[in-house]
Amino acid sequence: xxxxxxxxxxxxxxxxxxxxxxxxxxxxxxxxxxxxxxxxxxxxxxxxxxxxxxxxxxxxxxxxxxxxxxxxxxxxxxxxxxxxxxxxxxxxxxxxxxxxxxxxxxxxxxxxxxxxxxxxxxxxxxxxxxxxxxxxxxxxxxxxxxxxxxxxxxxxxxxxxxxxxxxxxxxxxxxxxxxxxxxxxxxxxxxxxxxxxxxxxxxxxxxxxxxxx
Amino acid sequence: xxxxxxxxxxxxxxxxxxxxxxxxxxxxxxxxxxxxxxxxxxxxxxxxxxxxxxxxxxxxxxxxxxxxxxxxxxxxxxxxxxxxxxxxxxxxxxxxxxxxxxxxxxxxxxxxxxxxxxxxxxxxxxxxxxxxxxxxxxxxxxxxxxxxxxxxxxxxxxxxxxxxxxxxxxxxxxxxxxxxxxxxxxxxxxxxxxxxxxxxxxxxxxxxxxxxx
DNA sequence: TTATATTTGTGTTTTAGAACATAGTTCTAT
DNA sequence: ATAGAACTATGTTCTAAAACACAAATATAA
Numbered sequence: 001x002x003x004x005x006x007x008x009x010x011x012x013x014x015x016x017x018x019x020x021x022x023x024x025x026x027x028x029x030x031x032x033x034x035x036x037x038x039x040x041x042x043x044x045x046x047x048x049x050x051x052x053x054x055x056x057x058x059x060x061x062x063x064x065x066x067x068x069x070x071x072x073x074x075x076x077x078x079x080x081x082x083x084x085x086x087x088x089x090x091x092x093x094x095x096x097x098x099x100x101x102x103x104x105x106x107x108x109x110x111x112x113x114x115x116x117x118x119x120x121x122x123x124x125x126x127x128x129x130x131x132x133x134x135x136x137x138x139x140x141x142x143x144x145x146x147x148x149x150x151x152x153x154x155x156x157x158x159x160x161x162x163x164x165x166x167x168x169x170x171x172x173x174x175x176x177x178x179x180x181x182x183x184x185x186x187x188x189x190x191x192x193x194x195x196x197x198x199x200x201x202x203x204x205x206x207x208x209x210x211x212x213x
Numbered sequence: 214x215x216x217x218x219x220x221x222x223x224x225x226x227x228x229x230x231x232x233x234x235x236x237x238x239x240x241x242x243x244x245x246x247x248x249x250x251x252x253x254x255x256x257x258x259x260x261x262x263x264x265x266x267x268x269x270x271x272x273x274x275x276x277x278x279x280x281x282x283x284x285x286x287x288x289x290x291x292x293x294x295x296x297x298x299x300x301x302x303x304x305x306x307x308x309x310x311x312x313x314x315x316x317x318x319x320x321x322x323x324x325x326x327x328x329x330x331x332x333x334x335x336x337x338x339x340x341x342x343x344x345x346x347x348x349x350x351x352x353x354x355x356x357x358x359x360x361x362x363x364x365x366x367x368x369x370x371x372x373x374x375x376x377x378x379x380x381x382x383x384x385x386x387x388x389x390x391x392x393x394x395x396x397x398x399x400x401x402x403x404x405x406x407x408x409x410x411x412x413x414x415x416x417x418x419x420x421x422x423x424x425x426x
Numbered sequence: 427t428t429a430t431a432t433t434t435g436t437g438t439t440t441t442a443g444a445a446c447a448t449a450g451t452t453c454t455a456t
Numbered sequence: 457a458t459a460g461a462a463c464t465a466t467g468t469t470c471t472a473a474a475a476c477a478c479a480a481a482t483a484t485a486a
Binding site: 073103108111128131212 | 260262263264266268270281282283284285286287288291292311314315316318319321322324325326328329330331332333335336337338339340341342343344345349385425426
């Protein structure tokens with residue numbers, strides 16, 4: 001997608017960032033400067049809502065881009081980002097990206113497509129989070145985590161270790177309800193849990209619960 | 214932003230569409246073909262959710278662009294659009310737009326910025342709709358309608374006549390709750406209603422209710 | 427016009443899920 | 457190793473909002 005010259009220019013302007021588990025990558029209201037590309041680790045994009053109650057908006061996996069929306073919208077960040085686990089992030093000044101983009105239709109279209117896909121997901125999410133019941137929302141989150149981060153070697157354990165609180169904030173419910181509903185799923189033999197490890201036993205069932213809400 | 218040649222090409226490929234009140238402009242799952250520019254009228258972008266319950270995702274006013282997201286994401290529409298009132302819409306084939314865009318950085322950036330702004334709004338909306346209470350959500354919708362469509366000559370009546378059902382589906386609540394909460398606002402002298410005409414009496418109060426949720 | 431459907435308004439009941447309380451458990455740091 | 461903090465678990469209470477039921481008002485059509 002890029003010429004050799006462009007590639008060199010990118011390389012000389014890119015910086016590598018390392019973030020520890022739970023370290024903040026950027027904050028709400030900050031001024032966006034860099035395009036971020038997640039090379040290693042897992043990131044959550046979240047927003048603090050009414051009464052400081054936080055809500056996970058999106059999760060990022062390698063190799064996904066993030067942090068560019070606010071810059072393009074000419075706004076400060078409306079979300080914050082933090083590392084679920086140790087992360088390696090490549091950071092490239094947005095000025096440079098914008099400059100490239102103006103003369104590179106493929107690259108422009110690449111960003112347009114990313115934004116379009118994310119906007120579609122956000123629209124779907126509004127309906128899912130507002131209309132589905134807790135069971136449906138949690139089932140959906142579990143399936144979403146599986147899709148995003150995959151399974152471990154056993155082919156059943158979801159490859160991410162989330163606090164119940166994060167699971168709750170991803171599914172728009174209280175921590176108590178996440179814990180309770182998770183227990184219910186265990187009793188119904190849909191999943192098993194071992195600390196933060198969640199093993200999916202009956203994926204079909206989860207799909208069904210997610211679908212009917 | 215365009216050369217004369219481009220402008221001519223656009224003109225010769227653009228069609229004008231006219232839609233009657235409540236007429237559908239496009240449907241969920243349809244294949245997106247055209248960029249739409251609303252010249253006259255008011256449009257709602259909505260989505261049918263769990264159990265067919267519909268939810269207004271976005272509203273469009275002149276002169277805003279819509280219908281392009283799904284094309285760029287290479288997906289069928291995930292939303293539907295219909296006319297709140299008689300509309301005039303300019304339709305331009307997305308193939309043409311995409312072709313222009315590849316060679317026109319300013320135009321690409323224009324779409325990138327629109328998508329970025331809309332994605333920010335969608336993120337905010339997730340939090341607002343899930344965390345605020347009915348009063349906060351309705352207050353917010355009223356203010357949003359005022360911002361979007363403005364006021365009539367009296368400087369108080371919101372320039373759109375919505376069924377209570379639409380107001381509900383914009384604010385993520387049942388029609389009963391929209392009606393009831395609207396009545397409460399009237400009793401509290403925050404608004405007055407005359408059929409579907411809503412007059413804002415105490416905007417400051419609405420802002421406050423919207424803010425605290 | 428009259429009839430029929432749709433929309434609006436209000437009271438009542440029910441329920442999902444938040445809020446709260448408390449205890450057990452597992453991290454983490456010194 | 458142990459103290460303190462953070463997380464997980466579960467039972468109980470409370471409440472916002474959905475669901476339901478029914479009028480009244482308004483719009484639409486014959």
